[in-house]
Amino acid sequence: MTLNQRISPDVLEKLKQTSKALKDEEAKKQAEAREQERQRRLEKEKNKSFEDLLNESTLDWKSYK
Numbered sequence: 001m002t003l004n005q006r007i008s009p010d011v012l013e014k015l016k017q018t019s020k021a022l023k024d025e026e027a028k029k030q031a032e033a034r035e036q037e038r039q040r041r042l043e044k045e046k047n048k049s050f051e052d053l054l055n056e057s058t059l060d061w062k063s064y065k
Contacts (some may be wrong), residue, residue, distance in 0.1 A: 007015075
């Protein structure tokens, strides 16, 4: 006799609903965390100084003198 056979159908259904709710909640938290990280990166990029942008540039500015 398996566990599924021992548990009543209504208890099994409640467990499935709880599991789905927890998965949905976790997915929502992950989506919110990704959005917050994206917003943080956008804000950081927006607030960069000219020196930061120049230091990140891959161009060799000495060759343009």
